[in-house]
Structures are given as C-alpha cells and as structure tokens.
Amino acid sequence: MTSVYDFTLPALEGGSINLGALRGKPLLIVNTASKCGFTPQYEGLQAIWSFYRGSDLTVIGVPSNDFGDQEPGSDAEIATFCSRNYSVTFPMAARSHVRGDQTLPLFRWLTQEGGFLSRPRWNFYKYLVGRDGRLANWFVSLTSPESRRMRLAIERAILDH
Numbered sequence: 001m002t003s004v005y006d007f008t009l010p011a012l013e014g015g016s017i018n019l020g021a022l023r024g025k026p027l028l029i030v031n032t033a034s035k036c037g038f039t040p041q042y043e044g045l046q047a048i049w050s051f052y053r054g055s056d057l058t059v060i061g062v063p064s065n066d067f068g069d070q071e072p073g074s075d076a077e078i079a080t081f082c083s084r085n086y087s088v089t090f091p092m093a094a095r096s097h098v099r100g101d102q103t104l105p106l107f108r109w110l111t112q113e114g115g116f117l118s119r120p121r122w123n124f125y126k127y128l129v130g131r132d133g134r135l136a137n138w139f140v141s142l143t144s145p146e147s148r149r150m151r152l153a154i155e156r157a158i159l160d161h
Contacts, residue, residue: 003133004029007106009062010094012075017060017091019106024131025056026157029110030145031098032061033070033123034081041124042086044145048154049090055158056131059090062107064098067122071095098125114138126150130157 004027009017019027030045042061049059063078065071073081075094082088098107098120110127111119113135118127122141128150130136137153144150 004106004109004129004135005133007109009060009104009106010096012063012079012092012094017093022058023133025058026131026136026154026160027127027129028057028059028154029106029127029129030059030061031064031066031107031120031123031125032092033064033067034073034078036068036070036123038122038124038141041145042082042088046086046088046090048145048150052154052158057154057158061088061090061092062098062104063092063095064120064123065095066097066099066120070123110135110138128153128157130160132160136160 005020005023007019011017028048033039045059045061063071071078078095082092096104098104118138124141126139126143127135128137136157139150
C-alpha cells in the first residue's frame, strides 16, 4: 500500500468506506470508544467535521474495543450512542481492531508511516493525512481535537495542494 487511498474500511451501518473515493482530500482518522474518559472528544471531532467539511477535510471515526473494553457495544449500539449523545454525522467505520494480531490494515499502515510511537496506545489517537495520501501528523489521546496544535495542522493539510 502506498497511500491511505488504497484502503477500504467496513462501515458502521453496513457497506464500506472506500478511502480511494476521497483521493486528494485530507483525512482525520481517529480510533474511538464510547465509554472512555476521552469520549467527549466526539464533540470536538464533530465540530471539526462541520467547520472544515467545505474545505474537503473528512473525519473518520474507527470504534475499537482494544483498550479497556471501552467500546463493548454492537455497531448499531455505537451508531445510536454517537448520534444521540454527540450528533455525530461524520463517517464511522464498524468496530475494528487497531492493535494486535487482527489490526486493520489501515492502522498497520498508519503505524508504519508514523513509526513505533504513533501506534495507538489508547482510544482517540488521531491521524492527519494530507491530500497526497501520506501521514502528515498524528496526535495522542490527550490532544484535544479543538487544540491550537491540531487546528494549525489541519489548516496546513487543507492548504497543501
């Protein structure tokens, strides 16, 4: 795989998310969970999606139960939770593994691109991909989606043609 656009994710509500259909657009990919101390970051992710959507940025949530069993629900329960509690409208993948033997190929690639330290160590790791399909930056769980650091990185990714 040479870029993020070579991957497809299973979609939360059935079907798939073909990242190739987003070629040329910057992406913010986040491993999420519904019962985590960082779960309120859904609000910031939705704000980013709403604000930058017209600038081609796509936010994609990837629910995972890999950390502390904090995403135990079914895909339908996750969809209901995200919609009801955070009015999430950005694309969401089906619950998937982001570490271990069953890691999604996309997350294997992100870790390869970002190096060992970029491997998700908890929920709400954030991966910013530029228009060229390469990993531009990554952020740990503690980095708020609304932080100045994230906003500047997003704006750079949007402006970089």
